[in-house]
Amino acid sequence: xxxxxxxxxxLRVAVIGAGPAGFYxxxxxxxxxxxxxxxxxxxxxxxxxxxxxxxxxxxxxxxxNVIRVYDKIADHPNFRFFGNVDIGVHVSLExxxxxxxxxxxxxxxxxxxxxxxxxxxxQGCHSATAFVAWYNGHPDYRDLTFDLSHxxxxxxxxxxxxxxxxxxxxxxxxxxxxxxIADHALEVLRESKVRALFMLGRRGPAQAAFTxxxxxxxxELEQATTLVRPDEAALDPLSLADLEANPxxxxxxxxxxxxxxxxxADEDKPRKLHLRFLVSPTEIxxxxxxxxxxxxxxxxxxxxxENGTLRPRSTDQFEDLPVGLVFRSVGYRxxxxxxxxxxxxxxxxxxxxxxxxxxxxxxxxxxxxxGWIKRGPTGVIGTNKACSVETVEGMLEDFRAGRLLSxxxxxxxxxxxxxxxxxPDVVSFNEWKKLDALEVAKGEPDQRPRVKFVRVxxxxxxxxxx
Ligand code: NAP
Numbered sequence: 441x442x443x444x445x446x447x448x449x450x451l452r453v454a455v456i457g458a459g460p461a462g463f464y465x466x467x468x469x470x471x472x473x474x475x476x477x478x479x480x481x482x483x484x485x486x487x488x489x490x491x492x493x494x495x496x497x498x499x500x501x502x503x504x505n506v507i508r509v510y511d512k513i514a515d516h517p518n519f520r521f522f523g524n525v526d527i528g529v530h531v532s533l534e535x536x537x538x539x540x541x542x543x544x545x546x547x548x549x550x551x552x553x554x555x556x557x558x559x560x561x562x563q564g565c566h567s568a569t570a571f572v573a574w575y576n577g578h579p580d581y582r583d584l585t586f587d588l589s590h591x592x593x594x595x596x597x598x599x600x601x602x603x604x605x606x607x608x609x610x611x612x613x614x615x616x617x618x619x620x621i622a623d624h625a626l627e628v629l630r631e632s633k634v635r636a637l638f639m640l641g642r643r644g645p646a647q648a649a650f651t652x653x654x655x656x657x658x659x660e661l662e663q664a665t666t667l668v669r670p671d672e673a674a675l676d677p678l679s680l681a682d683l684e685a686n687p688x689x690x691x692x693x694x695x696x697x698x699x700x701x702x703x704x705a706d707e708d709k710p711r712k713l714h715l716r717f718l719v720s721p722t723e724i725x726x727x728x729x730x731x732x733x734x735x736x737x738x739x740x741x742x743x744x745x746e747n748g749t750l751r752p753r754s755t756d757q758f759e760d761l762p763v764g765l766v767f768r769s770v771g772y773r774x775x776x777x778x779x780x781x782x783x784x785x786x787x788x789x790x791x792x793x794x795x796x797x798x799x800x801x802x803x804x805x806x807x808x809x810x811g812w813i814k815r816g817p818t819g820v821i822g823t824n825k826a827c828s829v830e831t832v833e834g835m836l837e838d839f840r841a842g843r844l845l846s847x848x849x850x851x852x853x854x855x856x857x858x859x860x861x862x863x864p865d866v867v868s869f870n871e872w873k874k875l876d877a878l879e880v881a882k883g884e885p886d887q888r889p890r891v892k893f894v895r896v897x898x899x900x901x902x903x904x905x906x
Contacts, residue, residue, distance in 0.1 A: 444541060444844065445475040449892045450518070451839060452850045454540040456527050458483035459490020460506070460821045461811020462546035464828035467513040472836065478518040478852060480540070482531075485579065486524040486867035486899045487875065488514075490548055492821065494578040497604040498619035499611065501889055506821055512529075514869050520852070522859050523867035524896065530863040533779040539855040541844040542806050542835050545789060545796075546828065549772035549812040553787075556598060559724030560768070564590070564732035568601050568769035575608060575629075577892040588632040590764025594735050596721055597769035598641035599649035603658065605767055608635050610664035610711050620889045637664070638761060642720045642740055642752045645672070645698040646679040646691055655697040664711035668701040672717040678742050678750050718742075719759070720752060724766055734762040760868030772817035780807065789813050794831025794839070800810065806845035808835055871903050878902055 445451045453469055455462045458481050460549050466479045485633045487493060489507060495505050503763040512570060513519060525531060552567035554560055566586065593609060608616070613630045622628075641648055645668075648655070658666040675683070675695065698715065705712050719737040727733035737759045740752035773787035781790035782799055789795050789809040796807035810828040812818075817828075837846070847853070859866050867875075875893060882891035893899045 445477070445839065447476050449850070450476040451563050451844075451853070452537050452540045452819050452847065452855075453477060453479050453719050453835070454543045454855075455479055455481045455546055456543065457490065457546040457548055457811070457813075458488035458509075458521065458523070459546065459548050459811065459812075459824075460492060461548070461824040461828050462490070462544075463510040463513055464825045465544050465546055465810050465832055466519060467509075468829050468832040469835070470513065470516045470518055475836075475839075476518070478520075479516075480520045480522060480852075480855060482522045482525050482527060484524075484526045486865075486872065486896060488523065488869075488872060489523060494573050494576045496576075496821075497572075497608065498576065498621035499607065499616065500604075501619065503821065504889075505864075519869070520856075521867075521869035521872065523869075523872060523898075524865050525859055525863050528778045531859065533777075535858060535862075537845050538848050539805065539850060539858065540806075541850065542792075542808060542839070542849055543845070544808040544810055544831060544835065545777060545813060546809065546811045547777065547813045549773070549774040549787060549817040551773050551775055552768065553771045555721060555768050557721055557723055559726065559732070562724055562726045562732045563730050564764060565724050565766045565768070568595075568597070568605055568767050569772055571605060571767055572601065575621055575625035577620075577625075577894040579894060579896050581624075582624065582894045586628060588628055588634055589763070591633050591635040591761040592638070593634055593636070593765045593767070594640060594721075594761060594763040595767045595769055596640050596735075597649070597771070598639050598715070598717075599769060600651060600654050601772075602639055602767075602769035603650045603654045605769060606637050606639055606713055607657065607661065608609045609637055610661050610713055612663050615662065617886070618888060620883065620892060622892055622894050624894065634730075635711055637711065638763065639713065639715050640719050640721065640735075640737065641715070641717045643750065644676055644679055644742060645695055645744075646675060646683065647750060648694060648698065648717070652690060652693050652697060655694060658713065658715070659697065659700060661709070661711075661713070663709055664713045665703070665705040665709050666701045666713045666715060667703065667705060667748075668698055668715045668717070669772060674704045676718075676742050678744060682750070718752070719845045720754060721746070721766075722754075722758070725760075732764060732766055734760050735766055736760050738841070772812065774813040774816075786816060788816055791846045794827075794834050805843055865900055865905055867899070867903070875899055875902060
């Protein structure tokens with residue numbers, strides 16, 4: 441009988457999505473010293489690193505140092521990268537099943553959640569995901585346009601993505617010009633007329649989703665004063681009771697930071713960033729020509745839900761906030777993959793601890809998931825490590841129990857041949873390293889970390905393809 445997991449017959453695994461979750465899954469698989477495992481990592485883009493490249497804010501370069509960890513994983517002789525290969529377009533699930541014993545989907549959460557209120561389709565109402573991907577040079581978003589000639593902008597949501605957007609819109613071009621922000625975004629930001637930003641939180645300061653380092657940065661902006669109204673910084677009785685019952689240092693620090701924003705604006709700074717709490721948008725209203733003119737807000741109060749959490753409930757007090765642009769930043773959402781069971785409301789692949797399951801809970805042999813498409817869009821980059829390790833442990837357990845797919849062509853050359861036949865413009869890890877070096881070299885004259893290629897054709901051109 442063929443012994444899988446040996447050098448004669450390695451365990452062949454495909455990981456789909458080369459973001460943090462995909463790399464951590466590959467890394468944990470390749471760490472197994474008692475088994476020979478070969479990992480092929482696929483990505484839809486010619487470039488790896490997912491949200492580290494296209495999501496992490498350009499002024500947070502240090503966070504991107506995690507790429508060194510991914511490069512070490514990629515150095516393993518049993519690792520291969522197939523970039524510019526879209527699963528579902530170039531290669532089907534059936535193709536993968538013909539070539540691998542196990543397949544792990546780590547495709548992230550690619551779209552945004554909507555608010556479900558009137559006016560979201562007006563011109564000037566954008567998703568955070570699109571704006572973030574645009575300023576980070578994601579090829580799919582390169583040609584979007586954002587009109588920053590408006591002085592007043594609302595950002596719905598007070599998570600870290602909303603903070604990233606507020607910071608990018610608050611900083612000067614001089615500050616951003618030293619980052620790897622996409623050149624097309626820098627040009628638009630150079631002409632920005634933005635003077636007032638409103639970040640809108642539906643619950644109170646104690647429930648703000650942003651983390652403390654991010655809040656602290658808001659207090660240190662060179663070009664903008666972050667401001668909070670005293671009535672909205674004050675703690676409501678329910679949050680106060682919770683904090684007294686459970687004096688949690690992180691929340692206390694967050695509240696101190698927020699209360700520090702109750703102050704006068706620094707008139708030497710051209711921009712004001714208003715952090716609002718206990719307000720929910722009920723409608724985005726237009727100017728009569730199809731463009732956003734403002735956002736109608738209802739004042740909320742908090743109540744204790746059955747599960748003990750504090751939830752927002754609207755009162756009868758409304759307010760109109762005139763703004764020219766709205767960004768909704770209320771969380772990302774995963775996209776269903778052809779042939780995989782999907783939970784529409786949660787936006788995740790149906791799974792139990794990373795094992796893909798049918799609606800009735802029956803595991804689907806050989807299929808796994810990790811990262812945001814497994815657990816939803818929560819946590820920081822490092823959270824994906826534990827998430828992928830959990831999935832891989834399940835994969836190893838299934839391997840030991842003999843629960844594997846039965847590929848008809850498990851040889852690595854066979855998968856490679858199939859991919860090249862389907863997508864001649866597949867990009868290898870060495871080719872990505874060439875692109876990487878070119879980007880870094882382009883940034884050097886201006887002391888930038890890199891200048892990104894923002895079109896797939898440009899990347900292929902730089903590799904002398906086509
Ligand atoms: P998030 O942290 O889940 O925040 C979403 C925000 O939207 C919350 O304030 C939420 O309020 C609000 N919201 C949801 N539905 C709403 C509605 N219908 N109306 C009004 N507000 C609504 O999501 P995110 O900012 O997209 O971030 C995703 C993950 O990436 C998070 O784990 C985040 O920490 C992480 N991230 C980290 C960094 C970093 O480390 N620097 C940077 C970016 C992102 P409720 O709390 O009331 O639901």
